[in-house]
Amino acid sequence: MSTTGSEARQDTGSEARQDGERLRRWRLVLGGEAEDGTGHRPTGPDAAVDGALAALYGMPPGPDGRGPARSAGLGASAPSVARWLGDIRTYFPSPVVQVLQRDAIERLGLARLLAEPGVLEAVEADVHLVGALLSLRQAMPEQTRETARAVVRAVVRDLESRLATRTRSVLSGALDRSARTRRPRHRDIDWDRTIRANLRTYLPEQRTVVPERLVGYGRASKGPRKEVVLCVDQSGSMAASVVYASVFGAVLASMPSVRTRLVAFDTSVADLTDHLGDPVDVLFGTRLGGGTDIDRALAYCQGLITRPADTVVVLVSDLHEGGIPGGMLGRVAAMRADGVQFVALLALSDDGTPAYDREHAAALAGLGVPAFACTPDHFPEVMAAAIEKRPLPVPSGG
Secondary structure, eight states: OOOOHHHHHHHHHHHHHHHHHHHHHHHHHHTTOGGGOOOOOOOTHHHHHHHHHHHHHSSOBOTTSSSBSSOOSOTTOHHHHHHHHHHHHHHSOHHHHHHHHHHHHHHSOGGGGGGSHHHHTTSOOOHHHHHHHHHHGGGSOHHHHHHHHHHHHHHHHHHHHHHHHHHHHHHHHHHHHHHOBSSOOGGGBOHHHHHHHTGGGEETTTTEEOOSSOOBOOOOOSSOSEEEEEEEEOSGGGHHHHHHHHHHHHHHHTOTTEEEEEEEESSSEEEOGGGTTOHHHHHHHOOOOSOOOHHHHHHHHHHHOSOGGGEEEEEESOOOOSSOHHHHHHHHHHHHHTTOEEEEEEEESSSOOOOOOHHHHHHHHHTTOOEEEEOTTTHHHHHHHHHHTOOOOOOTTO
16 A cells, blocks of 8 residues: 555654654653753743742752752742742642652752741642641741641541541441450340351251350440550651541540540650540640650550550551660560550551661561551551451551
């Protein structure tokens, strides 16, 4: 089949457009340094996108690794930062905006500018922004603090709507199962489960099941059936974990069958249980940053336990101990010996496994306590397993 001149010109034009699109994309990726080799000059919306990216990534970090060697286009001007934050929300989808904001805070030292209302009102709120705001709140003027609180409340409300229903559903099932007994009174027998558990003893000639094992409901309790102690490391690297732990603490506290306590620690210990009715109050009661004394925190939590066999202690920490390492491990061993279910989470966030103390993680594993990072979506299953005293569902690679 022959190719006409018109078709050949169309093919050539299509290839040229494809080449032009590839050059355009490479130019935006490479950032327009003299050696990028594309020879492409952005125009229109591309020029605006290129300018927004260049303001953040156009210069390498300075010698300290925290800020640019020279201004990358944002400087220290709150108005220019607010404009830039507005631009990136125009040109990029929300997940990309959050990444850009995070990089701006780290690369350009913009954390202190978040203390200005004009900047704060322009940001895309997410868990990482909440962490930055909490670490800055002492330096914020009063009017900005109210804006920050509104931002934090919006993020918390979104997290609660995403996580609360499934958490209550999964844990309610685990609590019901943990309450069953194999020596029930007649009126407490769960006949459906008893029949299923004894089908192998069915007698066809008698058309009946001989119940070798009874399954029944536990007697109704006037108080909570289980107790959960969340012990959360509030050092700077654990900011996202503190946010999620506060939300989950509030959800657990809303379940009448669970008595929940929330303890935050660095080198000191803060019992935030009384604030669990509002996770925003919990978060503003934390103090991100500082050292870490896990031993002291676990000693406090150990003193809260009155029913060891019905208690789950969840330690959320990267295990970098500034206190007495032997003391920390000794307390975990003692709680385990008393019948406490102990869970060690290196992180409670979507960020993957953080840097953590591998020696302490290995020592906990030797005590029968695997230490692993946990995403918020996986947390209900982990808690359900702990409540039912099953092996914990450690994520692959955890």
